[in-house]
Amino acid sequence: MPARTIVAPPKAIDFDAIRGELGIPDGYPAAAVDQARAAAVRDPAAANGAAAPAREPLDVPFVTLDPPGSRDLDQAVHLSRREVQGGYLVRYAIADVAGFVPPAGPLAQETWRRGATLYSPDRSTPLHPVELSEGAASLLPDVSRPAVVWTIALDAAGEPVEVDVRRAVVRSVAQLDYPSAQLDADSGRLHPSISLLPEIGALRQALARRRGAISLDIPDTEVVRAPDGRWTLERRAVLAIERHNAEISLLTGTCAARIMLDGGVGLLRTLPPPSAEQVALLRRATAALGIPWPESMPVSEVIAGLDGDRPRDAAFLEDAVRLLRGAGYTAFDGSAPARREHGGVGGPYAHVTAPLRRLADRYATEVCLALHAGRTVPDWARMALPDLPATMTAADRKAAELAKACAGAVSVFVLHGREGETFSATVLQLEPAKNRAIVILHEPPVRAHCPPDGLVEGSVIAVRLVSADPKTNRFVVEPA
Structure with a gap:
């Protein structure tokens, strides 16, 4: 749990507006x-x-x-x-x-x-x-x-x-x-x-x-x-x-x-099982992070022994999410x-x-x-x-969009007014193709993107809050 609590101003977050933008029903039809x-x-x-x-x-x-x-x-x-x-x-x-x-x-x-x-x-x-x-x-x-x-x-x-x-x-x-x-x-x-x-x-x-x-x-x-x-x-x-x-x-x-x-x-x-190529890529990631992975040990056993509260393990688990993509009915x-x-x-x-x-x-x-x-x-x-299958896939997509939008809105409001401050963060993942890194601030626990230059997965760094705009629900951080 966080050592201290950062809260948004009362009634500052309009969840009704978020639901409206996503086309989520408000109320249930009378006949139903x-x-x-x-x-x-x-x-x-x-x-x-x-x-x-x-x-x-x-x-x-x-x-x-x-x-x-x-x-x-x-x-x-x-x-x-x-x-x-x-x-x-x-x-x-x-x-x-x-x-x-x-x-x-x-x-x-x-x-x-x-x-x-x-x-x-x-x-x-x-x-x-x-x-x-x-x-x-x-x-x-x-x-x-x-x-x-x-x-x-x-x-x-x-x-x-x-x-x-x-x-x-x-x-x-x-x-x-x-x-x-x-x-x-x-x-x-x-x-x-x-x-x-x-x-x-x-x-x-x-x-x-x-x-x-x-x-x-x-x-x-x-x-x-x-x-x-x-x-x-x-x-x-x-x-x-x-x-x-x-x-x-x-x-x-x-x-x-x-x-x-x-x-x-x-x-x-x-859900497609992990391919040999995906596992090989993940194995290289563990080597870079210094996480032991004996040749004979299956990926399931490696993951079972990790603790997501440790920075290196958290970075590995973030990479392992790639093994669980492509779910359907x-x-x-x-x-x-x-x-x-x-x-x-x-x-x-x-x-x-x-x-x-x-x-x-x-x-x-x-x-x-x-x-x-x-x-x-x-x-x-x-x-x-x-x-x-199509109906459930659409529902899953809508649920993910709603969760992301709500979390983003709260993230902006817990950060708003703290522009210029420096925060400790863990580098979870580098995404060279998108020229960005995914980091999570330690307090408040906000996920963010920042420039990847010089960053190492699993490392703890300092980031500076550049902006947090409640009107757009967008915020920007950069390595300090």
């Missing part, structure tokens, strides 16, 4: 809201999406684990040991959005127009009306909710040996958040429903590294609200509990991908696609665990339910598959 409200008052046990068999209540003490203050709760988890067979049993309940959104009509049309929930510092622009996303469809505590429950048996090493997926009615007994759960994990008093999460998460991380999966836990610069209500920037490392929780989602996504590949129909999240029907791998995961993978916030998950989940039960995939889900 009406349809959502009608769905929200139905008996959850009767909401069965694509005419699936009747739901049975599942008497399992699920808990949710999310960022503080979250209301759009997609996932609830319960972990236990398999006493007889050995290993573990992962139960993962996912909000059953298909039980609330008819395949056609104004609500479905609007979710297709949006593609995903978009997050700004001051509010979210939800994929679904809040009556569903933060209400009737959300896995909030102490209420019964329709869900799609994945039950995954793992052996002692953490590998899946049996998978089941079906609709049920579940009840979360607690809403947990990452910071508090991390404190509980550190003190050995995690909630009983997830007391095995560090153990299972570590096993899954080890398996991922052996598969060649690439996970870049780079400390992130976040736009947050300071205690006095003003906007500021914070540099925040990913908590161990977050990484372990992510492993449960990744496990489920890999099981979903296998079901769809075996069934010959579905939607995969794909691959729809298929009739035979498995040639492009099926996700280089970051180290194998086939599908998005099925965030249907409240991501359109594709609703359809991929429906495919998995049908295939696993030996039923025909519903036409409404099957016919949508070819159009989902």
